[in-house]
Amino acid sequence: NAGVMQNPRHLVRRRGQEARLRCSPVKGHSHVYWYRQLPEEGLKFMVYLQKENIIDESGMPKERFSAEFPKEGPSILRIQQVVRGDSAAYFCASSPQYRAGSPLHFGNGTRLTVT
Amino acid sequence: AQRVTQPEKLLSVFKGAPVELKCNYSYSGSPELFWYVQYSRQRLQLLLRHISRESIKGFTADLNKGETSFHLKKPFAQEEDSAMYYCALSGRKDAGGTSYGKLTFGQGTILTVHP
Numbered sequence: 001n002a003g004v005m006q007n008p009r010h011l012v013r014r015r016g017q018e019a020r021l022r023c024s025p026v027k028g029h030s031h032v033y034w035y036r037q038l039p040e041e042g043l044k045f046m047v048y049l050q051k052e053n054i055i056d057e058s059g060m061p062k063e064r065f066s067a068e069f070p071k072e073g074p075s076i077l078r079i080q081q082v083v084r085g086d087s088a089a090y091f092c093a094s095s096p097q098y099r100a101g102s103p104l105h106f107g108n109g110t111r112l113t114v115t
Numbered sequence: 116a117q118r119v120t121q122p123e124k125l126l127s128v129f130k131g132a133p134v135e136l137k138c139n140y141s142y143s144g145s146p147e148l149f150w151y152v153q154y155s156r157q158r159l160q161l162l163l164r165h166i167s168r169e170s171i172k173g174f175t176a177d178l179n180k181g182e183t184s185f186h187l188k189k190p191f192a193q194e195e196d197s198a199m200y201y202c203a204l205s206g207r208k209d210a211g212g213t214s215y216g217k218l219t220f221g222q223g224t225i226l227t228v229h230p
Contacts, residue, residue, distance in 0.1 A: 003158070033216050042119075042201060042220035043159075056217060091159065095216050103149075103161035104216045 004107035005074075006092050012113045013082045021077040021110045025094030032075045033104060034067060037089040049075060082114045117142050119204050121221035128192050129229050136187040136224045138176075138202030147205040148178055148185040149218070154198045162187075162200070172196070192228045200224050 005024040013019050025032050030051050035043040036059075048056040049069035060067065064082075069075040079086055089111050093104035118141040128134050140146060150162040163171045165178040165185060176187045185202060203218040 031216065035218075035220075040222075042121075042222040043218075045217050045219070048215060048217055055215070093216065102216070103164070104218065106159040108158050 004092055004094050004105050006090075006107035006110050008110060009108060010111050010113070012115060014115055015083055016081050019079040019082050019086070019112055021079075021090050021092075021112070023075040023077070023092030023094075023107060025075070025092070026105050029094035029096050029105070031095045031097070032069050033093045033095075034075075034077050035091045035093065037091065037109075039088070043091060046077075079112075082112070084114050087112055087114045117146075117204055117206050117219040119202050119219050119221040121200075121202055121224050123224050124222065125225050125227070127227045127229065130194055131191050134189050134192040134196070134226065134228070136200050136202075136226065138185045138187065138221060140183050140185065140202075140204050142183075142204060142206045144206050146178075148176075149203045149205070150174070150176055150185075150187050151201045151203055151220075152198050153201070159201070192226075194228045194230055197226055197228045200226055 004026055007022050011019055032049045034046040036046050037043045045059040047060050047067045051069055052071050064080045066078045089109045091109045092107045095102055095104050120139045122137055148165040151159050152162040153159045163169055163176060174187055174189045176185050178185050201223045202221040205218050
């Protein structure tokens with residue numbers, strides 16, 4: 001079991017470009033979470049998805065950010081018209097149906113740098 | 116609002132010394148608390164959770180609701196314990212009353228154990 005796979009590991013974008021971050025959850029996991037870690041800060045929740053549904057997007061910026069988890073294929077976090085403040089590490093985590101105390105399985109993250 | 120505070124960004128001890136990583140939380144309901152660890156060049160992984168009352172790698176953590184704390188302790192630190200440690204809280208329930216993996220993380224504590 002390869003665990004949660006995120007790609008790319010590093011992504012460099014110029015201001016105004018689009019960034020697409022991919023996350024393949026652990027096989028059999030149908031719940032995906034995205035977290036963002038800004039420099040010198042802890043991880044901050046962005047969005048929680050189940051297959052084809054967004055369950056909680058309370059941590060997503062209102063504009064330019066979107067996420068999906070289609071029936072087939074990886075979950076995608078999309079950032080349009082990136083700005084320097086989007087530079088961060090973006091982590092994906094997955095779980096099977098959640099039970100109290102269940103761990104999240106994290107990927108290695110994608111480090112986005114906006115120049 | 117949920118909040119997790121780890122007051123120490125850096126903590127250094129010598130091998131064999133006791134270690135305590137502090138974590139305080141703010142949450143009005145009944146929280147689930149976790150410690151996650153990230154070793155060098157590895158992904159974030161669950162260390163332990165309060166609901167299990169377990170000891171992992173010699174670490175224990177007791178939930179103190181009166182002091183709203185969940186400090187991580189180990190009586191005799193080892194060099195391989197050097198890592199980044201995050202305290203995390205889950206307090207969000209869905210409509211059915213089931214928790215899901217929306218975690219609020221502290222800023223993390225870098226533990227260095229010297230030989």
